[in-house]
Amino acid sequence: MPQVNAETVADDLLGRFRAIRSLTEALAAPLSPEDQTVQSMPDVSPTKWHRGHTTWFFETFVLPVDRPDYHPYHPWFGYLFNSYYEAVGARHPRPQRGLISRPGVGEVADYRQHVDKAVEELFATGPSERALSLLELGNHHEQQHQELLLMDIKHVLWCNPMLPAYRRPPDRIDAASSGVAGHAGDAGAPAADQAARTAPRATSHAGDGWIEHPGGLIEIGHEGLGFAFDNEMPRHSVQLVPFCLSERLVTCGEWLAFMEDGGYERPELWLSDGWTLACQQQWRAPLYWVREGDDGPWKIFTLLGPKPVAAEEPVCHVSYYEADAFARWSGCRLPTEQEWEAVASSRPNDLRHAHLLEESVLHPRGSSSLFGDVWQWTASSYSPYPGFRQAKGAVGEYNGKFMVNQYVLRGGSCVTPPGHVRVTYRNFFPASARWAFSGLRLARDA
Amino acid sequence: MPQVNAETVADDLLGRFRAIRSLTEALAAPLSPEDQTVQSMPDVSPTKWHRGHTTWFFETFVLPVDRPDYHPYHPWFGYLFNSYYEAVGARHPRPQRGLISRPGVGEVADYRQHVDKAVEELFATGPSERALSLLELGNHHEQQHQELLLMDIKHVLWCNPMLPAYRRPPDRIDAASSGVAGHAGDAGAPAADQAARTAPRATSHAGDGWIEHPGGLIEIGHEGLGFAFDNEMPRHSVQLVPFCLSERLVTCGEWLAFMEDGGYERPELWLSDGWTLACQQQWRAPLYWVREGDDGPWKIFTLLGPKPVAAEEPVCHVSYYEADAFARWSGCRLPTEQEWEAVASSRPNDLRHAHLLEESVLHPRGSSSLFGDVWQWTASSYSPYPGFRQAKGAVGEYNGKFMVNQYVLRGGSCVTPPGHVRVTYRNFFPASARWAFSGLRLARDA
Amino acid sequence: MPQVNAETVADDLLGRFRAIRSLTEALAAPLSPEDQTVQSMPDVSPTKWHRGHTTWFFETFVLPVDRPDYHPYHPWFGYLFNSYYEAVGARHPRPQRGLISRPGVGEVADYRQHVDKAVEELFATGPSERALSLLELGNHHEQQHQELLLMDIKHVLWCNPMLPAYRRPPDRIDAASSGVAGHAGDAGAPAADQAARTAPRATSHAGDGWIEHPGGLIEIGHEGLGFAFDNEMPRHSVQLVPFCLSERLVTCGEWLAFMEDGGYERPELWLSDGWTLACQQQWRAPLYWVREGDDGPWKIFTLLGPKPVAAEEPVCHVSYYEADAFARWSGCRLPTEQEWEAVASSRPNDLRHAHLLEESVLHPRGSSSLFGDVWQWTASSYSPYPGFRQAKGAVGEYNGKFMVNQYVLRGGSCVTPPGHVRVTYRNFFPASARWAFSGLRLARDA
Amino acid sequence: MPQVNAETVADDLLGRFRAIRSLTEALAAPLSPEDQTVQSMPDVSPTKWHRGHTTWFFETFVLPVDRPDYHPYHPWFGYLFNSYYEAVGARHPRPQRGLISRPGVGEVADYRQHVDKAVEELFATGPSERALSLLELGNHHEQQHQELLLMDIKHVLWCNPMLPAYRRPPDRIDAASSGVAGHAGDAGAPAADQAARTAPRATSHAGDGWIEHPGGLIEIGHEGLGFAFDNEMPRHSVQLVPFCLSERLVTCGEWLAFMEDGGYERPELWLSDGWTLACQQQWRAPLYWVREGDDGPWKIFTLLGPKPVAAEEPVCHVSYYEADAFARWSGCRLPTEQEWEAVASSRPNDLRHAHLLEESVLHPRGSSSLFGDVWQWTASSYSPYPGFRQAKGAVGEYNGKFMVNQYVLRGGSCVTPPGHVRVTYRNFFPASARWAFSGLRLARDA
16 A cells, blocks of 8 residues: 655645635625524524634634644634534534624634634644644534535525525526526426436336345445544444345435325324424425415425426435335335445445535436435434544544434435545434435335 | 694605604614624514515505505515514514525615605605505604614624624724723713713602602593504593602612612512513523623623613613512502603603613613603503594504503603604503613602 | 491301301312312312312411411421412422322311311410401402312313213202203203293393493492402592493303304404414314314303303303403403493492302303303403502412403302402403403493 | 143233233222322323223223124223324323323223223133234233333322322331331331342442453344244344443442532533433432432432432433443443343343342342343434334334334333343333433443
């Protein structure tokens, strides 16, 4: 194995740092100061908070490593932009992030520039290995918040009865300039149809489309040189029974069939907690599905505005409860994360073809890759791997302390930054969460 | 009595319309788009909502009167900016006003200009009497929202742990330019001291400062030509027993004495509902009072930033429950609104000397006027006067439907626009409300 | 005026003490230990708690007056049976009274006997004037709890889907013994019809049935020798405008007309708070009205079991909000308490003919008396009379501290013990309360 | 393998049916009708509900199998006593079970006798295999409710500030008869000391007391003839890394050390959700621990009344969050359920020596058995085994639909009926639950 040159590593990290920091600003660019201030539910954070928090992460965990005399930019930003790190002190209550109008977006931009400059200086003077390691963590951390930023602003805009778009569809920009105006939703359908044509996928599970796996003792988890979060380690053996994994994601068309067959009205299909929640919140369709009256055609609110439901698109914004109920209805089940990884590790090239974050799309289209489009709920609760050790100090709060009452999702989504997801990557949300770009892929016993 | 010329009336109204619309914009001017978006509790509305709602009021109730073909500016603004008028259709849920980032402040400004222009055109073409009457209501309505705008943004900024000021103290602006920097609070005290010196007031109730009233059958309520809200009518007789009303407002110094005497710890001083609430919310002082630790000196958060408590200033931001408990502690009671009006109608000149909205002050100073500085809680529940009739149609929802579970306040405050308050004016809030500029004036049986 | 002999007073009080204490036990007698344990909402108290609390009142406020060495029966009963008297120490949280299975009904009965015996001994040895005065208060207090006991157990039984009766209708007892079984509700209608026939009353407001009052300066409130609560004093003058008061209570038939005319669907009829509550709780009819499906005939759950709605019966179990909405719908209004008392004091004989607590009825029937059948909501908030002074010490907490956010009801109901209500008697409940036997009588301006 | 005679099976089942039904009644016998009516929180059910529900289970699932014409005993009991079986119709809301005073305990006893008789008749006429199978399920179901009955009544009595005992300690009965009275708590300690002496156990983890397991591919889950719930199947292979399991349960003495070391104040020891809950509910010690003031000695409320904490007793009534925090504090971890079963299946004789339900004890004492005294939290979320199939029909709702957001506990407790627990038995509760008799046994990597 060739030696990895330390300088190359640092250069590479710096390049990625710059690109990631720029992407965050690009993602916020279409949003007004008003947009960036709103918090629509406790799970959601304002855009300007994401921009501040990711900056605070570098300021708090990276900059002091080689500069113990580093002085924070602002006496209150540590309090305001700490998310959940108990070890670094008190913090603003999460449900009240949307009450903080100041610092405004301009001041947050200044803060970002200040910290960017300090990081650049750090690189110029030759950072320590510890600093580099935390800088890499900071990069991956900011990528996670890029996805959260898009998830969160989608929910914010959804709370507005006018259903405004995060940004206009890119083709609409051209169309507009050539005088072809129209309602966002009207034009969305043809675009989706085209996507369907150019990305041939199975449209039915009847008799087709299963990847078979013989089971047995397999290895899962991360090992080796590349970056991974602590929750992906250590690599270890698990025993699997033979199983099949679907070659494709569950589609909106299949979901419509589930709905028409009483999927949201039949308790026998649901986990008890899920049924209670579905009744309380009157779920009738995935999040972001709307229709006029009780009989109008369903539309889907996307980051580019509302559009008609396209049958062949992967279903998105369903909770674990809904995914589980659908799987039961279909006579299948959700895969475990071990099953998913067992298949994925045998198809590493899939990742290259995944539909991940593209600023002009921001909505699942479907593909033949095991990765991308939507995060895939697994049947696995989010638990430590055997021998799991969390990092010392505050960054140890990153993953381990959330290992309860959550379920693992695999594969990445259409708002996951490219280069972020991996075969061993474990995303996680509570079973009730719907605002992530979450869908499902079926499994069954062989 | 001289004839009132219709044209003069219209000119006068137009002048006031322009002045009032301008003042609203001036009040919003120090606030960023982020500031104007936040709603810190269901009672509070975002600044940009106030700007939109007052505009919607003219658009909805005034413009169509003489122009039945008037077409609303935007299809969704009726839904978004209706406050509580059931008769004009569905509306956005009040607690979710802070989730609406669009229209942004720029679009709201455009909306204001559009409606202003339409109103100017209405005046140019000679408005009907009905239109004029509703335009006058619209003026007074917008003045109410000017006070609400200031009350609300004070609460919004208070939720920020940095306690930012709405605007800098005006003297500080001069001071800053001459290089005399310093903490906002430091300079506040001398200014207040000076105010105390130039406005000599009693500092104790022992033996002094009571206005005596012989009671008997007196008339209260509005009658005649000038504008008044429907809730001030009809004028009618009430029988009063002899009583005394204090010449001055209760001060912060007196409130500190109440606190030191266990005012917030002794249930026997409190109404039962008030005691329950005070315990639940852990009240220890008026709203906006803060101190470091359990023993630091108390400061007060004002629209110009935090400042030390000044003993001679009128106490402000107390609930009806606190006002009532204080009155009981002091061996006195709150006046009824009839008592208050009986005295006020004998001192109409007082109103001219009242401390009302001055953009450079925005905080009570105290005066010898019966009016101004702080709204004064009365012992009277907000009820219809005998023979009360509410207006027909949607504007009839203005006052009558709130006549339950609220208490009347009288006199106006340091954020009430000049020209808005009257001898017969009835403000009202629930007994639990503290974010209004509310204080008290004692009464006792003669 | 003849001298009142002190011994006669004591004898009279003792007689009433015995009768009242017995009645409480008689009211509890139809209830099982299980029935007596349940608390169906925070406002409700378990039957055995009422039995214990009224006993604790005598033990705490009466017995120690002449016997400073009196030792409480049980170390925990002071904590468990104190309702809201802050001055006598901590107490069990009200919403958790239904979690206390011990003391059981047997132990509560022992406690009652113990205190009864001690009171008898007090009388035997010649009680002080202070003791007699508090004993009289204790008698009236227990009468209030007799009504509460019946209100509360009605709500408890209502929460049971089987809608069990507190006791069987008395005629049904005879019927049963003679073999004429049947569904409680079937037989209720004829009985009600008969009551309607034997108590002729106006059945329409069209052109009839108004008591006119000329208004002017009148006196209200209690004065003189008989017992009254502190909240009925002092007697004082009020100025009234001429008005009319209906000769009869609003009936179920009229209420059905209100419902059919969209009474529960038209916000313009409602106070804003009331409309919000009615929507939240999905009110469609008075409390205790039920029907099968959306179209079945309405039945009313009574203490004797469910029965069909009888058009001529006074409507009962409506909130202030509903009463106010009905009055607005009918083009009338609620009377003020001053208006009610002005009329009532001119018809003192009415009280003798009132339908008050009769153990075999327990449901309003209607009569020509101003009193009885149902408590009548007035438009008056519950406020102190001019010059009101509350008693010193813990018993001073009896009334005054509740004088906020409540509305006055007058006249007594079919579950008010005879001898308890008076012309000057002021009952009070929050505007939202429906479990009291509350109805209404209309008023209008003359 | 010898043939199992069908008649023997039936006889055996009948014997167990009788014994189990009797035990339920014996467990309820010390409780008054008032005790049996109370529901202290939504998780808790009233004693008389448990008695009714277990009866309804036989009536609903067993009796109709061979007697399709079986007519339910009461038209409302199906509604009132259905717990969560959606497939058999609507049911009374769980949080409102404590509002139902009727049927009373007497009527519930009649219901039990009626169904017992019908089951006896079923046996007399030769039940079908399906009926026998469901009868066996009914037996095990009732055993589960016996434990719940005791868990629940303990919580009910705990809500009473007098902390009454479910029953008197058996030795106290003797003592009382010989005149040796005293406070329950005083005498508890010597008894516990004695238990400690007669059951020698390790008192420290330093260097001792670990059971080593080499890991590897092992089999877990139920297979074969005996009864097991569906969630224990199918038997399957899992791969384990080498680990150690403690020979004994964590004790109160160790828990006191955890508390003294800031266990309840140090967020770094806790899962994030757990820390939030511990702060909200102000956890300072396990449930049922009390002390006077902030410094008094801790006592534990038991079903026999309060007693001093005994250092050597197993800690009980801790949530998953607390167990996990303790394990982290001690440098160890919780075992997975697979690890636990791997050890347990190698020590099947342990079960015979377990401390399970003994009516005179009802509190953990500690033993050298892997089973008994307290349920042991495992690190495993409650999930289906590979290939899990739930039963068809309503009884299929027994286990599968709860497989989300719960954690598995193993081993049985001092209130688990003997004969109920097994090596493969999986109990489960949410991570927040504390009212079960739940403790922990540590594990660590080898």
